[in-house]
Amino acid sequence: MGKIDAKLVELGITLPEAPAPAANYVPYVISGKLLFISGQVSRNDAGFITGKLGADCTLEEGYAAARxxxxxxxxxxxxxxxxxxxxxxxxxxxxxxVNCTPDFTAQPTVINGASDLMAEVFGDAGRHARAAVGAVLPLGVAVEIDAVFELA
Incomplete structure (x- = not known):
């Protein structure tokens, strides 16, 4: 077992299966040492996590969706x-x-759900640059996040 897999076990985290693309794109592309991962939408065992922050989705629910x-x-x-x-x-x-109402301004707090996870799992290597914006999202999902990773 690798170091990161051991950390996931220590944290009690079980990864989901890597979702298949929902349209005409690939889930990731490796270019040189960079791994670009397509946007991943909020979902759990019950299906898509939907809702609009500032209307029918709480900050805590948004944070969990980002995680x-x-x-x-x-x-x-x-x-x-x-x-x-x-x-x-x-x-x-x-x-x-973040799928949100026009007056919702806590997008960074919502996206912390994913940022905090990256730091928990990868330590200092999990600290990253970031954008957190409001948007209308496909399928009514609460959150979508894409990523760039550097590979060793």
């Missing part, structure tokens, strides 16, 4: 690395999109 996106990002990274998450040298950047 679910982070888990899917790590699952995609694991698939891209042939199952070896120790190949991840750094989380470079997260792009966070």
């Amino acid at each position: 679910s996106c982070g888990l899917a990002l790590i699952a995609q990274a694991k698939a891209a690395c042939g199952g070896n998450l120790d190949r991840v040298a750094r989380v470079v950047k997260l792009g966070g999109f």
Whole structure:
């Protein structure tokens, strides 16, 4: 078992299966040492996590939705690395999109659900650049996040 897999066990985290693409795109692309992961939408065992922050979705629910996106990002990274998450040298950047009302301004707090997860799992290598914006999202999901990782 690798160092990152051991950390996931220590944290009690079970990764979901890496989701298949829902349209005409690939789940990830490796270019040089960079791994670009397509946007992962909020979902759990019951299906998509939907809702609009500032209307019918609480800040805590949004944070949890962002964490679910982070888990899917790590699952995609694991698939891209042939199952070896120790190949991840750094989380470079997260792009966070929050389905929210026009007056909702706590997008960064929502996306912290994924940012905090990256730091928990990858330590200092999980600290990253980031964007957190409001958007209308496909299927009514609460959150979507894409990522760039650096590979060793």
